[in-house]
Amino acid sequence: MAWIDVADRAALARSGRREVEAAGIALLLYDLEGALYATSAIxxxxxxxxxxxxxEGEIVNCPRxxxxxxxxxxxxxxxPACPDLRTYPVREEGGRIWIELP
Ligand code: FES
Structure with missing residues (x-):
């Protein structure tokens, strides 16, 4: 497990959602009224x-x-039946967003 710097905190605050890639994993970051979350982007x-x-609120809708x-x-x-969406631990430090990846 390793914490990886993935994004600027202020930029996420402006957009509310941002797709990033870290260690070959596509991630989706969310700022939901100040609370940070990270899931798989796929x-x-x-x-x-x-x-x-x-x-919508705490729900992400798949477009397909x-x-x-x-x-x-x-x-x-x-x-449709499928596994749950993968989530990742996220924290803010020094104005940056960090994700813990396996
Ligand atoms: S690809 Fe997301 S629900 Fe089918």
Whole structure:
């Protein structure tokens, strides 16, 4: 496990959501009213890019088959059968966002 610097905190605050790549993993970062989260950027069903979906509160909607995932836990709430969305520990330090990757 290693913590990796992946993004500028202020930039995420402005956009609310940002796709980044770290150690070969596509990640989606979220700032939900000041709370930081990180998930895989790729839907666990058929690999659609979740950055192209919408976010409603703590839910990210997959643009391909309308799957819904709870951002803080990754739990699937609706959609075709598939594993939950992978989530990653995230923290802020020195104005940067850090993600813990396996
Ligand atoms: S690819 Fe996301 S629900 Fe099918």
């Amino acid at each position: 839907c666990p069903h058929h690999a659609a890019w979740l950055s192209q979906g919408s976010v 088959h309308m799957g819904q995932f709870h951002i803080p836990t990754g739990r699937q709430l609706r959609g």
